[in-house]
Amino acid sequence: MKKFDIACLIDDxxxxxxxxxxxxxxxxxxDSILVFNDGDEALRYLKPIMHSPETLPSVxxxxxxxxxxxxxxxxxEFVKFDIPKKITVYIVSSSIDHADxxxxxxxxxxxxxxxxxxTNANLVEMLNxxxx
Amino acid sequence: MQTELRLYKNIAPLAGLGIWEHDLVKxxxxxxxxxxxxxxxxxxxxxxVDEALSYYKDPVKARHLIDRAVLSGSPESADLELIGAKGxxxxxxxxxxxxxxxxxCVRIYGTIQDITAHKKLLKALEEREQRFAxxxxxxxIGMALVSLTGGWIKVNTSLCELFGYAEEDFxxxxxxxxTFPADLDADLKQLQQLIAGKISTYxxxxxxxxADGRLIWALLNVSLVxxxxxxxxxxxxxxxxxxxxxxxxxxxRDQNGxxxxxxxxxxxxxxxxxxxxxxxxxxxxxxxxEAEKDQMLRLLDxxxxxxxxxxxxxxxxxxxxxxxxxxxxxxxxxxxxxxxLTILSPSIMASQAxxxxxxxxxxxxxxxxxxxxxxxxxxxSNALKYRHPDRRPELIIRTIFCDGVPLxxxxxxxxxxxxxxxxxxxxxxxxTFHRHPDARGMGLFxxxxxxxxxxxxxxxxxxPGVGTTFFVQFNPxxx
Numbered sequence: 001m002k003k004f005d006i007a008c009l010i011d012d013x014x015x016x017x018x019x020x021x022x023x024x025x026x027x028x029x030x031d032s033i034l035v036f037n038d039g040d041e042a043l044r045y046l047k048p049i050m051h052s053p054e055t056l057p058s059v060x061x062x063x064x065x066x067x068x069x070x071x072x073x074x075x076x077e078f079v080k081f082d083i084p085k086k087i088t089v090y091i092v093s094s095s096i097d098h099a100d101x102x103x104x105x106x107x108x109x110x111x112x113x114x115x116x117x118x119t120n121a122n123l124v125e126m127l128n129x130x131x132x
Numbered sequence: 133m134q135t136e137l138r139l140y141k142n143i144a145p146l147a148g149l150g151i152w153e154h155d156l157v158k159x160x161x162x163x164x165x166x167x168x169x170x171x172x173x174x175x176x177x178x179x180x181v182d183e184a185l186s187y188y189k190d191p192v193k194a195r196h197l198i199d200r201a202v203l204s205g206s207p208e209s210a211d212l213e214l215i216g217a218k219g220x221x222x223x224x225x226x227x228x229x230x231x232x233x234x235x236x237c238v239r240i241y242g243t244i245q246d247i248t249a250h251k252k253l254l255k256a257l258e259e260r261e262q263r264f265a266x267x268x269x270x271x272x273i274g275m276a277l278v279s280l281t282g283g284w285i286k287v288n289t290s291l292c293e294l295f296g297y298a299e300e301d302f303x304x305x306x307x308x309x310x311t312f313p314a315d316l317d318a319d320l321k322q323l324q325q326l327i328a329g330k331i332s333t334y335x336x337x338x339x340x341x342x343a344d345g346r347l348i349w350a351l352l353n354v355s356l357v358x359x360x361x362x363x364x365x366x367x368x369x370x371x372x373x374x375x376x377x378x379x380x381x382x383x384x385r386d387q388n389g390x391x392x393x394x395x396x397x398x399x400x401x402x403x404x405x406x407x408x409x410x411x412x413x414x415x416x417x418x419x420x421x422e423a424e425k426d427q428m429l430r431l432l433d434x435x436x437x438x439x440x441x442x443x444x445x446x447x448x449x450x451x452x453x454x455x456x457x458x459x460x461x462x463x464x465x466x467x468x469x470x471x472x473l474t475i476l477s478p479s480i481m482a483s484q485a486x487x488x489x490x491x492x493x494x495x496x497x498x499x500x501x502x503x504x505x506x507x508x509x510x511x512x513s514n515a516l517k518y519r520h521p522d523r524r525p526e527l528i529i530r531t532i533f534c535d536g537v538p539l540x541x542x543x544x545x546x547x548x549x550x551x552x553x554x555x556x557x558x559x560x561x562x563x564t565f566h567r568h569p570d571a572r573g574m575g576l577f578x579x580x581x582x583x584x585x586x587x588x589x590x591x592x593x594x595x596p597g598v599g600t601t602f603f604v605q606f607n608p609x610x611x
Contacts, residue, residue: 013404013408015408015431015434015435015438016404016407016408016411018431019408019411019412019415019431020411022415023411023415026415026418038567065400065562065563067563067564067565067567067571067573068564068565068566068567069553070557073553094399094400094401094403094404094407095399095400095403096399096400096403097396097399097400115403116403116404116407116408117406117407117408117410117411118407118411119414
């Protein structure tokens with residue numbers, strides 16, 4: 001089975017990130033997990049290392065509603081990065097607002113939109129989409 | 133060529149002109165046939181004067197007319213009612229002249245003409261005009277006749293009441309004088325189209341100034357009256373007060389907006405908790421290690437507690453808006469502010485904040501006391517909480533009057549916030565912008581809801597690294 005090298009979770013709900021990390025380990029989703037509680041934290045970490053592909057995540061699970069910098073604001077900065085690596089971005093949100101789905105579709109970098117809770121099946125689906 | 137007599141004998145019936153004379157000397161009466169027809173008499177002998185007068189509904193009046201003519205010696209005329217021999221009610225015009233010889237009245241003569249049809253027409257016309265005048269004067273909506281240049285020609289009672297002016301005040305002004313400037317152009321353009329004959333009527337919603345200076349929203353209907361030649365004469369305007377409807381629509385729009393916003397908040401916040409609970413339960417089911425299971429059960433418990441807390445927060449918002457009809461006593465702002473500053477004095481002292489208060493003693497606001505305290509506590513404690521690490525906090529609390537309504541500003545020299553980035557969620561639920569351990573994202577959300585529930589508005593200006601100013605526009609105190 002394919003797996004991600006580094007997965008990145010950006011979500012201010014600490015309970016959610018704890019549970020997701022546990023679930024990811026259980027199904028062997030990735031080698032390691034980076035957790036950030038808001039978009040700003042994530043940007044501060046990713047920006048300095050964006051030219052060293054081996055330290056960059058290959059998948060980002062991004063929440064929308066977060067303090068300081070929310071998911072959209074994170075994406076607006078993130079798309080300006082010149083990254084030498086394919087990073088798949090999934091929106092993982094509690095929002096069932098249709099406007100959010102439409103907005104997500106406007107970002108080329110966003111591969112899919114998941115509404116919480118995330119099931120094992122969702123994670124497996126992400127794994128199956130890894131390009132060989 | 134007919135003789136004069138013949139011509140006159142032929143023409144009189146043609147014109148429907150009854151001719152008569154009474155020779156007082158010989159006491160002889162002469163009538164032409166038209167008189168017979170009017171009186172509905174056959175080929176009978178000429179009646180006596182009294183008999184002739186008896187056909188009139190009011191013989192005394194007829195007699196007076198004769199007397200007047202005899203006395204004055206000049207032509208006299210009157211419209212009288214008579215009842216024909218067959219009982220038909222008629223209206224006739226009588227002309228009468230007395231002739232004198234040697235100072236003595238020798239003859240009276242005159243004409244009689246049936247004007248029943250003409251009178252009926254006049255009466256119908258009069259009735260129609262009366263009906264229009266009644267409809268105009270007593271219409272429940274404002275009506276006016278307006279000249280081609282905009283001058284008020286005639287206004288009805290409803291319009292006077294609507295605008296708060298007396299009719300005389302109207303007649304000295306044009307509709308342009310009363311129109312809210314931004315709405316004038318659209319109105320004038322339509323008037324031109326009406327005069328040009330491109331449209332036959334138009335209606336629009338526009339604003340006028342009431343006599344007391346406030347704005348009223350009205351639905352205006354205008355049509356143009358033209359003369360027989362098609363030349364424009366004047367406009368007929370109907371003006372209906374829709375201020376109340378407009379205001380209600382705004383209230384409904386506001387409420388719908390808040391309701392939708394609330395639905396999103398509920399959906400989002402409940403979903404994040406229930407999502408976690410769902411994940412936990414499915415993981416508990418799969419877990420075989422008892423110790424791990426126990427840990428997850430404890431997490432489940434935490435989550436249930438969080439869910440309850442969120443529900444309480446949401447409930448608070450429902451309570452605020454359910455209480456929109458609650459009392460709004462007039463509170464002296466300085467007194468309330470001083471009270472709040474006393475409550476907050478420990479944190480003011482701890483942060484060594486310098487507080488400058490510039491609120492006149494007589495400023496009063498119509499507000500629920502608990503909400504006012506909440507608004508002031510939140511705005512002031514936020515200014516202290518998000519102070520700049522490099523300088524002593526300074527707060528300027530000030531009220532100015534904006535259109536007669538008190539506007540409170542709370543300005544700090546704190547961290548500031550990038551409103552371009554965060555402005556749209558500044559007052560959102562669970563939105564926080566600084567990593568402060570006490571930041572819950574509830575304070576400003578509650579404040580905004582409380583201010584709006586009291587009919588006010590709140591907004592902010594800020595510059596990152598320089599400071600933030602919050603503005604609270606209170607609802608005017610209606611006396």
